[in-house]
Amino acid sequence: MHSDLVISQSDGRPMYLQIMEQIRQRVAVGEWVPGEEIPSIRQLAVALRVSVITVKRAYLELEREGVIVTQQGKGSIVAPDPELSPRLYDQEFTEHLDQVVRLAALLGLTPEELAARLREASERLTTGRVTKETL
Amino acid sequence: MNYSMVKILIMKDWYLLRWAILASLAGGVISLGIIATGNKAAFMLGLILLVTVLIVAGAHIASTTMVTERKEQTLAFIMSLPISYREYTAAKLLANLLMFLVPWLVLTLGSIALLAYPPGKSMGLIPFTALMSVEILVSTCLIVAVALISESQGWTIGAILVGNVALNFVGYWVAHIASIAKGMEGSSVQWTPAASALLLAEFATIALILGSAFFFQARKKDFL
Amino acid sequence: MNDLSVQFQGVSKKYRHFTLDNISFELPAGSIMGFIGANGAGKSTTIRILMGLVHQDKGAVRVLGHAMPAEQAAAKLDIGFVSEDMRLYGAASLAWHMEFIRSIYPHWDQPYAESLLKRFDLKAEQKIKGLSHGQRVKAALLLALARSPRLLVLDEPTTGLDPVARHEVISELMAVLADQERTILFSSHNTLDVEQISDQITFIDRGRIIDSADKEVFLDRWRRLRLVLPPDAALPRVPGIVEIGGSGRLPVLTTNSFEPAMLSACQSTGATVQAVDSMTLEEIFVANVQSRREGQTV
Numbered sequence: 001m002h003s004d005l006v007i008s009q010s011d012g013r014p015m016y017l018q019i020m021e022q023i024r025q026r027v028a029v030g031e032w033v034p035g036e037e038i039p040s041i042r043q044l045a046v047a048l049r050v051s052v053i054t055v056k057r058a059y060l061e062l063e064r065e066g067v068i069v070t071q072q073g074k075g076s077i078v079a080p081d082p083e084l085s086p087r088l089y090d091q092e093f094t095e096h097l098d099q100v101v102r103l104a105a106l107l108g109l110t111p112e113e114l115a116a117r118l119r120e121a122s123e124r125l126t127t128g129r130v131t132k133e134t135l
Numbered sequence: 136m137n138y139s140m141v142k143i144l145i146m147k148d149w150y151l152l153r154w155a156i157l158a159s160l161a162g163g164v165i166s167l168g169i170i171a172t173g174n175k176a177a178f179m180l181g182l183i184l185l186v187t188v189l190i191v192a193g194a195h196i197a198s199t200t201m202v203t204e205r206k207e208q209t210l211a212f213i214m215s216l217p218i219s220y221r222e223y224t225a226a227k228l229l230a231n232l233l234m235f236l237v238p239w240l241v242l243t244l245g246s247i248a249l250l251a252y253p254p255g256k257s258m259g260l261i262p263f264t265a266l267m268s269v270e271i272l273v274s275t276c277l278i279v280a281v282a283l284i285s286e287s288q289g290w291t292i293g294a295i296l297v298g299n300v301a302l303n304f305v306g307y308w309v310a311h312i313a314s315i316a317k318g319m320e321g322s323s324v325q326w327t328p329a330a331s332a333l334l335l336a337e338f339a340t341i342a343l344i345l346g347s348a349f350f351f352q353a354r355k356k357d358f359l
Numbered sequence: 360m361n362d363l364s365v366q367f368q369g370v371s372k373k374y375r376h377f378t379l380d381n382i383s384f385e386l387p388a389g390s391i392m393g394f395i396g397a398n399g400a401g402k403s404t405t406i407r408i409l410m411g412l413v414h415q416d417k418g419a420v421r422v423l424g425h426a427m428p429a430e431q432a433a434a435k436l437d438i439g440f441v442s443e444d445m446r447l448y449g450a451a452s453l454a455w456h457m458e459f460i461r462s463i464y465p466h467w468d469q470p471y472a473e474s475l476l477k478r479f480d481l482k483a484e485q486k487i488k489g490l491s492h493g494q495r496v497k498a499a500l501l502l503a504l505a506r507s508p509r510l511l512v513l514d515e516p517t518t519g520l521d522p523v524a525r526h527e528v529i530s531e532l533m534a535v536l537a538d539q540e541r542t543i544l545f546s547s548h549n550t551l552d553v554e555q556i557s558d559q560i561t562f563i564d565r566g567r568i569i570d571s572a573d574k575e576v577f578l579d580r581w582r583r584l585r586l587v588l589p590p591d592a593a594l595p596r597v598p599g600i601v602e603i604g605g606s607g608r609l610p611v612l613t614t615n616s617f618e619p620a621m622l623s624a625c626q627s628t629g630a631t632v633q634a635v636d637s638m639t640l641e642e643i644f645v646a647n648v649q650s651r652r653e654g655q656t657v
Contacts, residue, residue, distance in 0.1 A: 009551075014578055042537055042539060045533065046534055046536060046537045049555065052389075052558055137432060140432075140463070150455075151448060151450060207446055209445075209446050209447065211445040212448075217463070218435070219431055222432070358412045358413065
């Protein structure tokens with residue numbers, strides 16, 4: 001089960017954060033399901049061509065967040081929590097929302113204006129989908 | 136001392152210098168041929184050629200294996216192998232001397248054979264030839280040892296010059312030792328105690344040179 | 360279970376124009392350490408002492424449990440060494456070199472060697488003198504890698520390689536680490552490579568180790584703080600400042616002891632923290648060296 005993560009060299013963020021984000025995303029989207037085995041620290045390090053210590057750190061942080069569980073001498077698995085995937089997805093959604101709110105504040109939007117913009121965006125998405133389907 | 140590593144290193148040098156070995160053998164055989172034609176002038180020419188070939192062979196082999204090793208920077212590659220200075224020194228000394236011994240033996244035995252056959256004519260020259268032949272060996276040992284320890288072109292050339300000069304001096308001196316000089320004119324082999332003493336001294340010098348080589352190599356603190 | 364693959368304790372070596380002074384570091388088995396330093400800083404000398412090719416004047420060196428240089432023959436049986444100034448025999452072919460190495464080391468892996476030939480795009484029958492610089496480096500690396508040595512010691516392994524070759528070499532080096540008993544020590548100018556794959560990083564400058572730590576620690580500890588100061592305000596006291604740049608009202612502080620608490624400390628003095636930039640290993644190294652050379656550690 002070697003779905004290769006892709007690390008970008010030009011991404012300014014520390015590599016361990018990139019790794020964490022990509023693993024979280026895979027769990028959120030359901031590609032890696034709760035209880036499933038994930039590559040060992042060394043395997044992932046070799047596959048990504050990234051130092052073992054960086055992957056170790058990512059795994060430690062993910063364990064702290066409850067996303068994965070590392071069993072002594074047996075490798076790591078996705079945390080066997082059925083709520084994990086929706087929870088992570090929701091977490092990411094909340095992060096994006098917070099960012100939108102922050103940007104809205106910079107633009108000086110009122111909560112009502114923000115809500116209106118959200119509705120517009122949602123409509124754009126639906127029409128976009130319809131257009132695609134009719135094509 | 137890891138003998139299998141020494142053997143591997145010697146074979147390596149032999150392989151890399153195979154053409155030089157063959158060339159020196161060929162050169163030696165040619166000069167032997169010239170000597171064998173029989174007349175005095177040819178004998179002298181052949182002899183000079185012979186000695187030259189031997190010295191060039193010894194010098195070339197010595198400088199190629201050691202000075203070049205340092206110059207071409209292959210020394211780091213060799214020293215990264217599982218050896219210490221001991222194996223390196225033994226391998227270099229043996230590789231050089233064995234390589235040199237091949238043409239040397241052929242030519243020494245060849246010369247003696249030419250002198251001995253047809254019998255009677257010039258067998259008196261045999262002791263002198265033998266002594267000078269071993270003297271060439273001593274000279275080559277010196278060149279090899281200096282090349283090994285100094286790894287420098289300059290010092291090696293110096294050793295070649297010293298060896299050459301020494302050869303001439305010793306040659307002159309030995310030819311004028313009363314007991315030996317008398318025997319040279321004769322048509323039979325006259326081996327004198329003086330000759331034995333000289334031969335012993337020559338071999339002792341070889342042992343001293345080789346021993347010193349190991350001694351100085353052991354004291355090297357920087358191999359690279 | 361962490362055996363030390365390499366251990367230097369107080370190692371010194373004096374040359375006429377250069378002194379290696381009090382070098383101490385440890386490299387646990389299964390990890391990879393990158394040595395970063397300017398030319399002439401002492402990386403190569405340290406590596407030669409590690410290999411027993413140069414005898415230290417003072418200090419103890421242990422490699423794979425063997426004291427160096429006394430037990431170098433035994434140690435080198437398990438070490439693969441490639442240095443930038445090392446050459447193979449020009450008149451011989453790569454195949455000859457492979458056979459030569461195979462005859463010496465019991466762990467030569469011929470299938471792996473052949474796959475490396477393909478991956479490094481080398482032809483075994485070619486004579487070494489016909490190879491380009493990059494190809495020679497790859498050839499030397501092949502000879503070292505195909506024996507699966509427990510310790511790989513590499514002096515500038517990617518210097519002079521084109522990007523594709525570098526990529527291949529880095530992949531192979533990481534593949535070595537799949538085995539947690541195997542260790543790599545390499546020196547490089549290429550801070551990107553070191554930053555990418557090293558577990559530990561050691562900075563050398565002018566014969567001294569100026570810093571040695573886990574890579575993540577370096578990347579965590581060093582930051583550039585971009586501040587906006589109110590007029591006539593003094594610089595906030597920030598620990599570990601190595602460099603002060605920018606202008607009077609818009610200072611940029613480089614610190615080697617960053618902690619998130621620092622930010623609120625800055626803000627409490629009235630400064631606005633405009634940005635907190637991480638630093639690449641290269642920036643860290645340069646800042647470290649420059650500040651030492653100018654004698655500025657606040």
